[in-house]
Each structure stands twice: as structure tokens, then as C-alpha cells.
Amino acid sequence: MKISLLQFLFVFCVGLLFFADLPKLAKSVKEKIRGSKKSNN
Known part of the structure; x- marks a missing residue:
């Protein structure tokens, strides 16, 4: 499964919040x- 940089950033920000x-x-x-x-x- 390949994750794009944008998806990774989005998940990271949601996790941070x-x-x-x-x-x-x-x-x-x-x-x-x-x-x-x-x-x-």
C-alpha cells in the first residue's frame, strides 16, 4: 500500500490535534x- 505525502501529512496533523x-x-x-x-x- 502506497501512501502519498499529502495523505501522510493529513493523518499526522489529525493525530497531532x-x-x-x-x-x-x-x-x-x-x-x-x-x-x-x-x-x-
Whole structure:
């Protein structure tokens, strides 16, 4: 399977955006889990 340079750059940029947003995503998920645990108890 041959990947063109443009495709590689596109995938790389999308991956970079995803990984840059990952810490924020993890933080919000943890807060949501904490919130649901508090409301249950």
C-alpha cells in the first residue's frame, strides 16, 4: 500500500490535534465520573 505525502501529512496533523486534546478529554471524563459517583452516593 502506497501512501502519498499529502495523505501522510493529513493523518499526522489529525493525530497531532487528537493527542493535543487528549489530556483535556481525559480530565473532563474523570470529572464526569467523579460527579456521577457523588450523585449516586
